[in-house]
Structure formats: structure tokens, C-alpha cells
């Protein structure tokens with residue numbers, strides 16, 4: 157049923173691609189800007205069938221995953237600590253407020269000076285950008301837990317660990333996951349950006365490199381691979397989120 | 407030709423998954439002469455709002471038709487204005503009270519005349535000087551007065567009211583009832599009021615139509631026959647009032663009228 | 665830092681900043697990449713006073729503003745169209761959803777081919793970034809318009825265009841503005857990113873140049889400047905928002921997302 161509602165739109169997408177093919181053929185768009193989609197598809201097929209697409213894809217994926225998990229762990233950990241303990245909140249709140257407005261993409265150049273152009277630098281920049289949305293959302297979620305619920309836990313004699321695991325984190329989960337969803341997109345952005353700036357490999361590097369050496373069919377082919385990766389990661393996360401929040405009927 | 411005629415109105419909603427359509431209402435027929443105050447009484451969920459919205463042209467009937475001055479209702483008729491059950495949702499929170507009332511007429515009169523008229527209408531419902539206040543700065547009863555002022559600004563011949571006082575406290579409700587009676591008498595309006603409040607129906611109406619449970623239809627039409635002008639206290643103590651109250655409550659609570 | 669109350673967190677920040685200063689001054693960290701905070705601030709004031717940074721900031725802000733405006737308008741228009749004329753949504757939503765997950769830096773290389781290295785390309789990239797959050801929020805906003813408010817318009821004989829302009833649009837505004845607030849933060853970042861990757865203009869390019877030239881104080885000064893700019897823009901926008909939709913805040917609502 158979902159597919160049927162999607163069909164007209166997918167048909168429009170196909171029409172757009174067909175039009176581009178025609179427009180390039182008829183000389184309405186210069187080949188130097190856009191190779192015919194069929195030519196890009198050919199290159200794409202080559203990359204896929206020879207397995208050549210895999211190493212760059214995995215290299216980018218590694219950055220995204222490592223940074224995403226590290227950043228989420230730090231964000232959830234620190235956010236929960238700050239949400240539960242007023243002392244921790246007082247200690248870290250000014251620091252968080254100070255670092256939060258720093259555009260994390262602007263930190264890539266100094267990070268390159270300290271950490272070089274290896275994975276360490278790239279994973280650090282992804283981790284940094286992931287941490288803050290997760291931290292702030294976790295904090296909001298944990299602080300928003302109903303006081304009545306917490307009092308109920310106390311009257312039942314639950315310990316802190318038990319209360320955290322069975323009450324606070326489940327209640328904060330929708331917020332945490334919303335923050336992680338935002339962070340996932342940002343993680344992709346920072347992974348691609350740091351690959352472009354550090355210039356060693358990965359999808360971001362390839363897209364920029366192919367453009368600079370005027371191998372446009374390759375550039376578009378890698379771009380399609382990156383777009384599909386983004387779409388897949390996003391869909392998987394949404395699916396997992398809906399699973400985890402099955403009790404939230406919406 | 408009566409002013410308002412309901413001719414075998416019926417409504418059903420299609421059900422998902424091929425189940426037979428849900429029948430809300432069937433064969434509702436009624437004629438309302440000009441200037442009458444009619445109350446429609448029924449339990450919650452029996453389709454009162456649906457009925458009123460069909461008359462207001464906001465919902466299309468599945469069967470039959472409503473006619474005003476002999477013309478079938480298709481879309482909101484110019485003679486009628488609908489006063490919503492939830493005033494807090496039908497008032498626009500980004501407009502102050504004056505501009506909320508002006509909304510009823512500014513598309514016809516233009517902004518300036520509509521605003522001037524709005525101040526007048528606000529004064530008539532006892533809200534002179536509140537034009538610059540925003541709806542959320544007023545109490546529930548005052549907000550409903552704003553909604554009434556807005557309805558009156560359109561100068562309707564027919565006022566359709568959907569449980570207009572169900573969301574205000576008991577004392578405010580009595581005050582607003584007297585206000586509506588006063589306006590009805592002064593402006594010679596025709597009113598169709600929908601309510602589940604037996605006393606409200608008796609106190610306000612000339613006639614009361616009682617709806618049966620779903621699929622609902624009109625079970626009985628009662629002449630109230632209480633003298634006018636009605637008094638907020640004395641009328642409620644009149645023997646006829648108490649007799650009607652006894653009868654209607656028995657009916658609605660589905661007990662045998664002893 | 666709020667209301668002048670000095671808490672443990674204030675001391676932590678002060679201690680870290682002091683550590684930064686001392687570690688550089690006393691050569692605990694001995695690296696040309698690690699200038700003292702005071703040197704960084706001096707570089708910041710110098711670059712502003714010498715007139716080197718202000719035009720760069722101006723250029724970046726102009727590209728950001730133009731892109732944000734274009735993207736936001738497009739987001740609101742498409743959002744309204746998708747909701748009020750569902751056919752458009754059925755036909756175009758998949759195309760939009762296919763573009764959404766592409767990380768923005770990746771669209772810069774192809775856009776450079778079509779639009780060059782200068783303003784048109786950068787403004788387009790910013791607009792593309794701003795478009796999506798505004799679109800999502802606008803659609804949420806339209807879905808949240810009270811059915812009673814629209815029927816109210818109908819009962820007074822107000823036509824569909826006027827209802828869209830005077831009921832749907834104002835009711836949607838708080839959501840759309842929340843989307844613009846999110847887009848604002850992203851826009852500055854993306855404008856800088858585009859400058860870092862392509863062209864020779866703006867703060868982003870300056871930042872990369874300072875990195876290549878090994879002028880660490882200038883580099884850190886640029887980052888501080890960007891942070892202050894981002895913070896100030898956000899604050900300014902929230903202030904405008906509070907005035908423009910005061911009624912929304914008076915109702916105690918929140919529209920985040």
C-alpha cells in the first residue's frame with residue numbers, strides 16, 4: 157500500500173532522469189557539466205560489479221559509525237549525569253554552553269594540526285559534532301522525567317541504578333533518539349567534510365577529487381553511492397527508532 | 407414555506423476495511439419557523455454536532471437535505487452562522503478581541519468598518535474596552551462572549567449554537583444564557599441550539615427536539631410553553647419547568663416515565 | 665554565568681582557560697599550534713581593528729542570509745503546497761526525500777560545475793540546507809492547525825485563499841519559525857564549509873588559509889569569532905521570534921524540531 161502511494165512520485169523521478177538524458181543528448185545541457193545519466197549509470201555499474209565501491213564506502217562508514225557511537229556514548233553519559241545530579245549540572249553546564257556554539261566543522265583545520273590527516277582526526281571531528289545534540293536532548297529528557305514517578309521509585313525503595321535503567325532512561329529515550337537522529341545526519345556531513353579537507357580517501361575525498369580531475373561520470377557515480385548510503389542509514393535509524401518507541405503511539 | 411426545514415437528513419461514515427458504513431443518524435425531519443428558539447437535546451456522542459454542521463453547510467448530509475428559505479444548503483449559507491463548542495479553538499490567538507470579531511466581516515466590509523463594528527459588538531456582549539486584549543488574556547466565559555460577538559457581527563438570521571456553554575462554569579453559564587436570550591429577543595434571530603443540558607434546553611427554548619441514541623433520529627418534539635421574558639431564578643422554579651425536567655431526564659436516562 | 669551566580673562550573677571554565685594560557689606561556693605544551701589564549705584574543709582584536717576580518721564576515725553573512733532567506737521561503741511554500749494540495753505532495757515528495765539525506769558538502773563539487781566558485785554556488789548550498797528543516801516544520805504546522813479555526817472561516821463565508829492567508833499561515837508561523845531557527849544555525853556552518861572547500865572568499869577560506877600558513881592565533885581567533893557570531897545570530901533570532909509570535913509564547917507552547 158505504501159508502495160502504491162510512492163509510485164507516482166517515483167515515476168516523476170524517472171521522468172526527471174529521462175529528461176536529463178534527453179537534454180544532454182540534445183545539447184541543452186553541456187556534457188562538461190552533466191554526463192548523460194546512462195553514462196553515469198554505466199560507471200556506477202562498473203564500480204558496483206567489480207566491488208571497487210566497497211573500500212571507500214567502508215572507510216566513510218567507519219568514520220560515521222565510530223564517531224556516532226563515541227559521540228552518542230559521551231552525550232548520553234554526560235547528559236544523564238548532568239540530568240540526575242545537580243552538582244554535575246552546575247559543574248558542566250557553563251562549559252557545555254561555551255563549547256556548544258562553536259561550529260564543529262570549523263574545528264577540522266586545527267584538529268588537522270594536532271592529529272594529522274588520519275582517521276583519528278576524522279573520528280574526533282565526527283564525535284564532536286555528534287556529542288552535543290545527543291547531550292542536550294538527553295539532558296532535556298532526563299530532567300523532564302515526572303517528579304511523581306521519581307517519588308514513586310523512592311517509595312518503592314529503588315536504588316539509583318535501578319531507577320536509572322528502568323525509569324529515567326526509558327522515559328528519556330524519545331528525546332535521546334531524536335537527538336541521535338539529528339546527530340546521524342551531522343555525522344555524515346562531518347565525515348564527508350573531513351575527508352574532503354584531509355584528502356586521503358573515502359567517498360567525500362573521491363567526489364571532490366573526481367571533480368577536480370574532471371572525471372564527472374565517476375563523480376556523479378560516487379555521489380549516488382553516498383546518497384544511497386545516507387538514505388539507508390537514515391531509514392535504518394528511523395526503523396530502529398520506531399521499534400524502540402513502540403509504546404509511543406503516534 | 408418555513409424558514410428552516412430539515413428533510414429526512416441522514417449521515418453515515420464509511421468504515422475502513424469494507425465493513426458496513428457506520429450509521430450516525432437517519433430521517434431527521436423538522437421545520438423551524440422564523441424567530442423560533444429551538445433546542446436539540448441528546449446524549450453525548452449521538453450526533454448533535456454532526457446534525458448542526460449539516461445545517462451549517464460544514465458537513466454534507468449522506469441523505470436528505472436542509473433548506474433555508476426554500477434553498478437547499480450546499481456549503482455555508484449566508485444566513486447562518488455556527489458558534490463552536492470549543493471557543494478556544496475557533497478564536498484566533500494571534501488576533502486581539504477586536505480583530506477576532508472583525509474577522510467575521512472584514513472580507514466583505516473592509517478592515518476599518520469591520521473594526522468599528524467589532525467594538526460595538528463587543529460592547530453588546532458586555533466586553534466594552536476589551537478590544538485590545540488577546541483571547542488568552544480572558545476567562546473562558548469572556549472568550550465565549552467574544553465568539554458570540556463575532557457571530558453577531560455577521561448579522562445572521564439563523565444562529566447555530568453547538569453546546570456553547572458546556573466549557574464554562576455554572577454561574578457564567580447562567581449569565582451567558584440570559585445574554586443569549588436577550589440578544590435573540592432584540593435581534594429577532596432564529597436559533598438552533600444543540601445541548602445535552604436538560605435545564606439549559608428548557609430555560610432557553612420555545613421547542614425541544616429530543617434525539618434518540620445512535621443511529622439517532624428525533625424521538626419527540628416538546629412545546630416548552632414557559633412565559634417570556636424568562637428569569638434566571640424564577641423560571642427554574644416554575645412547576646412547568648420542573649415537570650419538563652422530570653420528563654426529559656427520565657427519557658434521556660432511559661427510565662420509564664412513571 | 666547566569667545572573668552573576670558563581671558556581672563550580674564557572675571555576676571549571678576559568679581553570680581550563682587559565683590552563684590554556686599557562687600551558688602555552690610556560691611552554692608546557694611546546695608547539696607553534698598551541699598559542700596562548702591572550703595571543704589568540706590579541707590576534708582577534710588586531711584582525712578586526714586592522715579591517716581584515718570585517719569584510720570577510722560581511723561576505724559570509726551575506727551569503728548565509730541570502731541562502732537562508734531563499735531556502736526558508738522555498739520551504740514554507742513547498743510545505744504549504746504539499747499540505748494544501750496533496751497532489752503536489754504525491755508527485756514531488758519522493759524526489760525531495762531522495763535529496764534530503766545527501767550530506768551537504770558532497771553537493772558542492774557538482775554545484776561548482778554549474779554555478780562556479782562564487783556567491784551563486786554558495787548561496788544555493790546554504791538554501792538547500794535551510795530548505796529541509798523549514799519544510800518539515802511547516803508541514804507539521806499545517807497539520808496542527810485547528811479544524812475548528814478553518815470551519816470558523818467557512819461559516820463566515822471566507823474564501824479558501826483568504827483562509828489560507830489569514831488562518832493557516834499565521835497558525836503555521838510558529839512552526840515555520842522554529843524551522844528557520846534550526847536552519848539559521850546550519851546556514852552559518854554550511855556557508856563557512858562551502859568557503860572552506862571552494863573559492864577564495866569569506867571566513868571559511870580565511871580559516872583554511874591561516875591553517876596552511878601555520879598562523880595558529882589567527883586560526884583560533886576565527887573560530888572564536890564564528891562561535892560568537894553563531895551565538896549572537898541565534899539570540900537575535902529568538903528575540904525577533906518572541907516579538908513576532910508573542911501570542912504563541914503567551915499560550916506556553918513550544919515548537920521544536
Ligand SMILES: Nc1ncnc2c1ncn2[C@@H]1O[C@H](COP(=O)(O)OP(=O)(O)OP(=O)(O)O)[C@@H](O)[C@H]1O
Nearest residue numbers: 419428430448449450451452453454455456457602
Ligand atoms: N469522520 C468521522 N468518521 C467516523 N465517525 C465519526 C466521524 N465524525 C464523527 N463521527 C462519529 O459520529 C458520532 C457523532 O459525533 P458528534 O460529534 O456529532 O456527536 P455529539 O452528539 O456532538 O457529541 P458531544 O456531545 O460529545 O459533542 C460520534 O459517535 C463519532 O464517533
Ligand SMILES: [Mg+2]
Nearest residue numbers: 454455491568
Ligand atoms: Mg458535539
